[in-house]
Amino acid sequence: MKSFTIRATVVSALALLFLLPGCTDHYEELNTPDREIVASEVDATTLGQAFARSQWAGMHAGTGVGHQIHKSLFADLYAQYFATTAPYFDSDQYIEVGDWIDSGWNNFYSSAAPQLKFVRDFTRQNDMPVRYAAANIWRVEIYQRMTDYFGPIPYSEFGNGEESVPYDSQEEIYMDFFARLDSSYQTLSNNTGGSAFGSSDLVYSGDVQQWMRFGNSLQLRAAMRIRHVMPEKAKEEAEEAVSRGVMTSNGHNAELLTTQNNRNAYGIITNWGEFRMSSSMESLLEGYNDPRKSAYFNPSASGDQDGDGSPFEGMRNGLPRSAKGTELNGAYSDMATRFLNENRGGSNPPVGVMNAAEVYFLRAEGALLGWDMGGSAEELYNEGIRMSLSEARVGASQQEIEEYVNSTATPASPSDQWNSGPMSDIPVDFQSGADMETKLEQIITQKWLALYPVSLEAFAELRRTGYPVLYPIIDSRNPNLDNDDIFRRMTFVISEFNNNTQATENAIPLIGSPEGNGGPDQNDTKVWWDVRDAPANQGLGQP
Numbered sequence: 220m221k222s223f224t225i226r227a228t229v230v231s232a233l234a235l236l237f238l239l240p241g242c243t244d245h246y247e248e249l250n251t252p253d254r255e256i257v258a259s260e261v262d263a264t265t266l267g268q269a270f271a272r273s274q275w276a277g278m279h280a281g282t283g284v285g286h287q288i289h290k291s292l293f294a295d296l297y298a299q300y301f302a303t304t305a306p307y308f309d310s311d312q313y314i315e316v317g318d319w320i321d322s323g324w325n326n327f328y329s330s331a332a333p334q335l336k337f338v339r340d341f342t343r344q345n346d347m348p349v350r351y352a353a354a355n356i357w358r359v360e361i362y363q364r365m366t367d368y369f370g371p372i373p374y375s376e377f378g379n380g381e382e383s384v385p386y387d388s389q390e391e392i393y394m395d396f397f398a399r400l401d402s403s404y405q406t407l408s409n410n411t412g413g414s415a416f417g418s419s420d421l422v423y424s425g426d427v428q429q430w431m432r433f434g435n436s437l438q439l440r441a442a443m444r445i446r447h448v449m450p451e452k453a454k455e456e457a458e459e460a461v462s463r464g465v466m467t468s469n470g471h472n473a474e475l476l477t478t479q480n481n482r483n484a485y486g487i488i489t490n491w492g493e494f495r496m497s498s499s500m501e502s503l504l505e506g507y508n509d510p511r512k513s514a515y516f517n518p519s520a521s522g523d524q525d526g527d528g529s530p531f532e533g534m535r536n537g538l539p540r541s542a543k544g545t546e547l548n549g550a551y552s553d554m555a556t557r558f559l560n561e562n563r564g565g566s567n568p569p570v571g572v573m574n575a576a577e578v579y580f581l582r583a584e585g586a587l588l589g590w591d592m593g594g595s596a597e598e599l600y601n602e603g604i605r606m607s608l609s610e611a612r613v614g615a616s617q618q619e620i621e622e623y624v625n626s627t628a629t630p631a632s633p634s635d636q637w638n639s640g641p642m643s644d645i646p647v648d649f650q651s652g653a654d655m656e657t658k659l660e661q662i663i664t665q666k667w668l669a670l671y672p673v674s675l676e677a678f679a680e681l682r683r684t685g686y687p688v689l690y691p692i693i694d695s696r697n698p699n700l701d702n703d704d705i706f707r708r709m710t711f712v713i714s715e716f717n718n719n720t721q722a723t724e725n726a727i728p729l730i731g732s733p734e735g736n737g738g739p740d741q742n743d744t745k746v747w748w749d750v751r752d753a754p755a756n757q758g759l760g761q762p
Contacts, residue, residue, distance in 0.1 A: 261341060274475060289322075290323075303543065314696050315710060352403035358399065370729070371392075386725070400441075411431075435464055436465045440573070440578075446588070468606075474570065475571075489558060498633045503642060504668075509623070514557075516531055517556060518531055603669065630643050639690060667686070699741050708730070727740045
């Protein structure tokens with residue numbers, strides 16, 4: 220990977236932002252310059268636009284293809300939100316197609332990373348503390364997604380101006396996350412009347428209080444991620460985050476603004492007819508009679524296919540090529556109408572980043588461990604469900620919400636051709652007298668539902684905890700992963716071995732081991748924080 224040089228006087232990387240589609244409904248569109256932009260010419264508009272580009276590109280939301288090759292063909296499937304109907308997508312059988320993930324990696328390091336580096340460098344050098352703090356919080360958000368996918372990644376030395384860019388261990392990256400979030404909190408708490416990029420900020424429109432809560436919530440998320448590998452540090456960071464103030468209402472949710480020029484990628488890729496609802500999702504949504512069912516998916520175009528009286532149909536992951544084809548699209552449920560293209564009735568919804576429901580479930584898990592999370596595990600679990608069901612996209616009534624919270628319903632059998640039993644036997648109603656493992660499964664299962672369709676986070680939590688206990692895939696073609704194994708990480712990309720050879724090879728022993736005793740570079744190798752002996756994918760009644 221060639222590094223991007225950001226200099227104090229000549230901003231070469233800024234030119235990148237002019238090459239991408241513009242959010243012209245939100246702020247002034249700038250045309251491609253015919254010369255380099257010098258720092259003295261950067262104003263609030265160009266700086267804000269660079270930050271907005273880093274937000275959009277950092278969420279891999281730039282185009283349908285960009286979203287698909289980084290997220291939909293991997294995390295969407297490995298979290299089992301969806302299964303593929305297209306016979307040419309082997310990733311559902313645990314095959315990591317190198318060209319796809321390589322493109323996703325390069326999209327990040329050629330767009331989001333250099334634009335954010337420019338913003339961070341410029342705001343630091345020109346004494347813009349509020350903007351610098353927000354940029355550092357966003358850095359944690361987008362780099363956590365990358366390191367949780369791959370393990371070690373280029374981080375602290377990105378943009379070093381050298382031909383070789385070394386990788387940081389995941390432990391080093393996480394420790395830097397905590398330091399940056401703490402520094403950002405201190406800065407923002409002393410500047411509560413300020414604004415971070417104003418209307419150019421696609422998440423919070425510059426609201427400092429919102430950025431503070433978001434940063435604290437990211438601190439809690441990162442703390443919980445490392446709780447099995449650094450339990451004392453995790454407790455310290457989690458309790459500090461909650462004491463400082465985290466998301467507690469849906470008005471605090473972090474969502475990326477969409478416009479006619481910057482569209483939710485699902486509105487593009489759903490037109491291609493290549494994936495449908497998974498059996499895991501059907502088992503939970505149907506068994507729980509979940510109010511989110513119609514908010515997440517449409518009924519099957521062919522109606523009830525399995526005789527269970529419901530037209531919502533899911534399919535098992537990992538079907539061989541011979542069993543897939545576009546004819547399956549009519550038999551299984553597509554995403555809900557709001558996610559579809561506008562010519563099919565879609566509404567181009569905002570892109571989810573983090574929501575209050577997730578934060579309540581993080582706190583519930585902490586309370587389960589005896590940490591001071593501002594409530595009991597049961598209270599926080601129930602409030603997480605209430606937050607999810609009361610989101611505007613769901614809009615459940617208060618009666619529906621309370622009936623669901625207290626429901627003793629359990630996951631259903633999809634009654635499918637694969638003889639899939641219920642995915643689990645846990646009810647919605649919190650089992651206060653059960654063992655800790657049952658309670659953890661309840662918390663993470665409801666978090667999985669609430670996160671939809673933010674699959675990168677759901678996939679990370681599946682690996683960290685082993686929950687929810689998903690169905691085994693039908694057939695694995697990966698020699699290192701059986702069909703009931705959990706896919707553990709993406710491997711380092713081809714272009715890095717070609718262009719950043721020594722640094723990439725040096726990073727292999729850092730996979731799962733900051734001391735350099737890790738590796739190999741395979742899909743079954745666990746990242747640093749993934750140390751729990753968690754359950755495999757083995758839905759009830761499955762072989």
